[in-house]
Amino acid sequence: MPTRSADALDEALRARGLRSTLQRRLVLDAVAALGHGTPEQVCERVQVEAPSLSPSTVYRTLELLEKLGVVSHTHLGHGAPTYHVSGHEHIHLVCRRCGAVQEADVVQAGALAQEVADRYGFATDVAHLSLDGVCARCAGKHPTPAGR
Amino acid sequence: MPTRSADALDEALRARGLRSTLQRRLVLDAVAALGHGTPEQVCERVQVEAPSLSPSTVYRTLELLEKLGVVSHTHLGHGAPTYHVSGHEHIHLVCRRCGAVQEADVVQAGALAQEVADRYGFATDVAHLSLDGVCARCAGKHPTPAGR
DNA sequence: ATAATTGCAAACAATTTGCATTCAG
DNA sequence: CTGAATGCAAATTGTTTGCAATTAT
Numbered sequence: 001m002p003t004r005s006a007d008a009l010d011e012a013l014r015a016r017g018l019r020s021t022l023q024r025r026l027v028l029d030a031v032a033a034l035g036h037g038t039p040e041q042v043c044e045r046v047q048v049e050a051p052s053l054s055p056s057t058v059y060r061t062l063e064l065l066e067k068l069g070v071v072s073h074t075h076l077g078h079g080a081p082t083y084h085v086s087g088h089e090h091i092h093l094v095c096r097r098c099g100a101v102q103e104a105d106v107v108q109a110g111a112l113a114q115e116v117a118d119r120y121g122f123a124t125d126v127a128h129l130s131l132d133g134v135c136a137r138c139a140g141k142h143p144t145p146a147g148r
Numbered sequence: 149m150p151t152r153s154a155d156a157l158d159e160a161l162r163a164r165g166l167r168s169t170l171q172r173r174l175v176l177d178a179v180a181a182l183g184h185g186t187p188e189q190v191c192e193r194v195q196v197e198a199p200s201l202s203p204s205t206v207y208r209t210l211e212l213l214e215k216l217g218v219v220s221h222t223h224l225g226h227g228a229p230t231y232h233v234s235g236h237e238h239i240h241l242v243c244r245r246c247g248a249v250q251e252a253d254v255v256q257a258g259a260l261a262q263e264v265a266d267r268y269g270f271a272t273d274v275a276h277l278s279l280d281g282v283c284a285r286c287a288g289k290h291p292t293p294a295g296r
Numbered sequence: 297a298t299a300a301t302t303g304c305a306a307a308c309a310a311t312t313t314g315c316a317t318t319c320a321g
Numbered sequence: 322c323t324g325a326a327t328g329c330a331a332a333t334t335g336t337t338t339g340c341a342a343t344t345a346t
Binding site: 074075078081095096102107109111113114115116120121122123124128129132133135136139 | 222223224225226227228229241243244250252254255256257259260261262263264267268269270271272273276277279280281282283284287
Binding site for chain 2: 325326327328329335
């Protein structure tokens, strides 16, 4: 159902008097298809359909889409920001061993945010919360952590 | 009391048959002094004392120190990893408006980790937990969030 | 028609790597 | 002495920017 998001995109663009272009749609579709992806991953994915779509455009478009509120980004694991379509908010569990990113719906996150708000006056964006750790699979595989 | 950490460092190095050098001590001191800092910040800081100490060495040393377990790194806010001395573990509250990083001691983090462990079998590294949001000061200043 | 958007190529910044020199053990 | 560690400079990688050509409106 790519039509839905396309429409939503069009709408958002029109609202700001911006233009609806193929590349913008492709970038959004790629983000949606990936679930969560770095700019590079989006580039790769998008260039399958449109090899001429340049990285510059991907970067610019991601920024734009974020401003429009249709996607948002978090910083998981290492340096690269990870984009995902807005709305489908969740917590990320990032495994430091295998790098896998699992999405989770966690009740306690609210309690945590509440405490931080009360004690530090800090308004946590729960949607951008990501946890670093070791996933079940890796924990099973390597009971004794190695150096590297 | 920089003597303490110097000794600890020496010890850790010896244990692995590695050499104790001035630059390694300087890098560790810089990390300790900064509380939490990116490689670049460490470079800057370290080059005050030793202008010839090269970035390469800083990068290599941070990696080494981490392997030794005397420092660890997290990813706050944007891309750059942030290093801090191990032991003094805490949660980071990163303000997306002003970029300020506040350290917090939060009880609920344990409950959160527990839930994730129970439901997903994911072993959270609580020490690397960082929250994205808006700090008290910024919330007060700009009641109406802007686009950029 | 007209200005927004794109693609390209060059500019940039941050990090990594190879290698000759230096220095701790 | 001897190999580990450093400093330098060049190579990479990921991202940004300027500008002419393109294209949605």
